[in-house]
Amino acid sequence: MTDDTGIGSPEWVELLSREMRKRWSAVADRTEQMAGHALLAPGKMLRPVLLLNSAEATGGDSAQLLPAALAVEYLHVATLVHDDIIDDDRLRRGRPTVHAEYGMADALVTGDFLILNMVTSLSECTAVPPAAVLEAARVLAGAGSDVCRGQVREAEMAGDLSCPVSDYQEMAALKTGALFRGACRAGAVLAGATGEHADAVTRYAEHLGVGFQIFDDLLPYLGDSTGKPATSDVANLRPTHPVLVGHEVADDHARQRFAEALSGRLPAESHALMRELLIATGALERSRQRAAEEIAAARGSLDGLPGAAAVEQMRAIADLAIDRSR
Amino acid sequence: MTDDTGIGSPEWVELLSREMRKRWSAVADRTEQMAGHALLAPGKMLRPVLLLNSAEATGGDSAQLLPAALAVEYLHVATLVHDDIIDDDRLRRGRPTVHAEYGMADALVTGDFLILNMVTSLSECTAVPPAAVLEAARVLAGAGSDVCRGQVREAEMAGDLSCPVSDYQEMAALKTGALFRGACRAGAVLAGATGEHADAVTRYAEHLGVGFQIFDDLLPYLGDSTGKPATSDVANLRPTHPVLVGHEVADDHARQRFAEALSGRLPAESHALMRELLIATGALERSRQRAAEEIAAARGSLDGLPGAAAVEQMRAIADLAIDRSR
Numbered sequence: 001m002t003d004d005t006g007i008g009s010p011e012w013v014e015l016l017s018r019e020m021r022k023r024w025s026a027v028a029d030r031t032e033q034m035a036g037h038a039l040l041a042p043g044k045m046l047r048p049v050l051l052l053n054s055a056e057a058t059g060g061d062s063a064q065l066l067p068a069a070l071a072v073e074y075l076h077v078a079t080l081v082h083d084d085i086i087d088d089d090r091l092r093r094g095r096p097t098v099h100a101e102y103g104m105a106d107a108l109v110t111g112d113f114l115i116l117n118m119v120t121s122l123s124e125c126t127a128v129p130p131a132a133v134l135e136a137a138r139v140l141a142g143a144g145s146d147v148c149r150g151q152v153r154e155a156e157m158a159g160d161l162s163c164p165v166s167d168y169q170e171m172a173a174l175k176t177g178a179l180f181r182g183a184c185r186a187g188a189v190l191a192g193a194t195g196e197h198a199d200a201v202t203r204y205a206e207h208l209g210v211g212f213q214i215f216d217d218l219l220p221y222l223g224d225s226t227g228k229p230a231t232s233d234v235a236n237l238r239p240t241h242p243v244l245v246g247h248e249v250a251d252d253h254a255r256q257r258f259a260e261a262l263s264g265r266l267p268a269e270s271h272a273l274m275r276e277l278l279i280a281t282g283a284l285e286r287s288r289q290r291a292a293e294e295i296a297a298a299r300g301s302l303d304g305l306p307g308a309a310a311v312e313q314m315r316a317i318a319d320l321a322i323d324r325s326r
Numbered sequence: 327m328t329d330d331t332g333i334g335s336p337e338w339v340e341l342l343s344r345e346m347r348k349r350w351s352a353v354a355d356r357t358e359q360m361a362g363h364a365l366l367a368p369g370k371m372l373r374p375v376l377l378l379n380s381a382e383a384t385g386g387d388s389a390q391l392l393p394a395a396l397a398v399e400y401l402h403v404a405t406l407v408h409d410d411i412i413d414d415d416r417l418r419r420g421r422p423t424v425h426a427e428y429g430m431a432d433a434l435v436t437g438d439f440l441i442l443n444m445v446t447s448l449s450e451c452t453a454v455p456p457a458a459v460l461e462a463a464r465v466l467a468g469a470g471s472d473v474c475r476g477q478v479r480e481a482e483m484a485g486d487l488s489c490p491v492s493d494y495q496e497m498a499a500l501k502t503g504a505l506f507r508g509a510c511r512a513g514a515v516l517a518g519a520t521g522e523h524a525d526a527v528t529r530y531a532e533h534l535g536v537g538f539q540i541f542d543d544l545l546p547y548l549g550d551s552t553g554k555p556a557t558s559d560v561a562n563l564r565p566t567h568p569v570l571v572g573h574e575v576a577d578d579h580a581r582q583r584f585a586e587a588l589s590g591r592l593p594a595e596s597h598a599l600m601r602e603l604l605i606a607t608g609a610l611e612r613s614r615q616r617a618a619e620e621i622a623a624a625r626g627s628l629d630g631l632p633g634a635a636a637v638e639q640m641r642a643i644a645d646l647a648i649d650r651s652r
Contacts, residue, residue: 138446
């Protein structure tokens with residue numbers, strides 16, 4: 001699953017990181033220690049920042065929402081901890097993953113603990129009416145459930161080059177988009193936004209999520225990897241966006257070579273072959289274009305929202321989502 | 327982790343099972359199908375039944391609380407699904423476990439999905455004031471977090487025969503007691519119980535949890551196993567209640583034999599040796615006595631509660647917890 005180093009609003013990232021350290025650096029037992037190991041790795045807090053920005057963009061106040069912002073990060077990090085078990089990834093954000101450090105059994109339990117802490121943390125928003133907190137919990141739990149559906153669907157697609165690009169986009173909307181959507185919508189709900197305003201940040205998040213995921217799929221072929229091993233997608237037989245786009249337009253001969261590249265044999269060579277195919281078919285360029293369109297749609301979704309400064313931040317986040325070199 | 331076949335209130339079990347089937351037999355996708363596989367195995371719905379009984383025992387109405395009762399079962403079954411991955415148990419309630427049927431990755435995601443559905447289901451209690459639903463969510467999430475702490479602590483204790491019996495009881499209170507406590511307290515909170523009444527069912531649950539776990543530890547040595555492989559605890563190097571009690575009173579020679587029995591070599595023979603040691607040291611009888619005391623304390627905790635019929639049911643559940651042959 002996608003990590004998010006390289007994107008964010010510096011002041012809020014600093015505030016959130018400080019709060020996270022305060023809560024998780026002096027801990028009571030091994031369970032909290034493992035949770036802290038996962039939570040205190042340097043990250044960009046993209047989803048919590050989106051929650052806070054959405055509260056302000058829709059005209060609310062984010063000052064009381066720090067526990068809710070942490071809650072969405074707990075959920076996100078839980079999915080990372082469990083994903084790393086599934087993919088047996090040993091490094092994350094430059095540190096050993098939880099299961100590499102503490103073993104599979106404890107890492108599995110740590111992920112569960114983090115999901116449950118999402119609820120505990122949300123319930124600390126005592127300055128917000130309980131009905132709104134409960135609705136935010138429902139929204140985030142629904143988002144988390146959608147992430148699960150997306151992961152299962154992605155596994156079903158493994159190795160399937162004939163999978164329609166539209167199916168891929170549905171999967172990405174679940175696996176990656178759902179948490180963006182949950183964060184933004186929860187922020188609006190907690191801020192007491194109107195339905196119309198909440199829908200606007202929800203649309204923003206949906207476009208952002210798909211654009212973000214497509215760009216993430218492109219990264220291994222652009223030469224500026226963010227720490228994700230360049231060969232990981234082909235090694236895991238993942239038919240990503242550019243691969244499906246390229247396969248769709250390829251002739252029979254090229255399709256055979258796509259199949260070779262996604263056969264799971266010799267990951268490093270497969271990766272080079274795949275890159276060549278993606279350039280030759282124009283898929284890299286088309287996927288990049290598609291990501292840019294999603295980001296433009298995300299920006300446009302925020303038109304007319306009352307919180308101008310937060311809207312600007314959210315647009316900047318969208319821009320950075322397809323240019324992580326900055 | 328402990329399963330709970332053999333205990334319950336027949337009418338409510340039937341009602342809950344019907345509701346569970348209604349929700350999970352015709353499903354939308356593979357994720358729900360896997361959740362249904364785990365949820366629809368014939369179980370006794372002990373924790374949901376406790377939630378409903380606690381609502382009535384404290385003077386409330388359980389009619390609107392079905393979604394909350396299902397929520398606690400989702401959380402319980404999630405821990406079972408993940409536990410079965412950790413222990414690589416292939417059978418549960420007479421059916422293949424989720425990871426045996428669908429693979430580790432999907433089973434892991436299914437457990438997460440079930441935890442998140444706990445929140446979704448709770449939020450369906452729309453006839454209850456949102457503040458009470460939110461508090462119930464906090465209580466159940468805290469209970470789930472304690473289960474995680476208990477699992478991690480149990481793993482730390484593996485193979486440690488010198489672990490004090492009191493540490494074991496703390497661990498059991500977390501691993502097994504916490505969900506009973508969460509179910510009972512959530513039921514009381516949702517029913518609008520007084521603090522005093524909510525505390526009473528909470529104490530009941532704490533005693534029930536420890537008594538239940540100790541009796542569960544005894545089962546493999548009593549010859550009426552409930553489907554849990556008799557050798558599983560010694561094979562997993564788990565120093566259970568009778569083992570720690572026996573080791574505490576044993577002389578040096580007997581302690582050496584305890585160490586042999588818990589060495590992980592030859593599970594079947596180790597089990598027979600352990601049984602012999604537990605009888606010789608009087609540990610079986612002492613543990614049984616301890617479980618009976620906890621159950622008596624559980625029964626007593628309910629004195630003075632307004633819902634007489636529900637109190638009777640809760641006492642019957644407590645009795646059955648240490649006599650599962652009935």
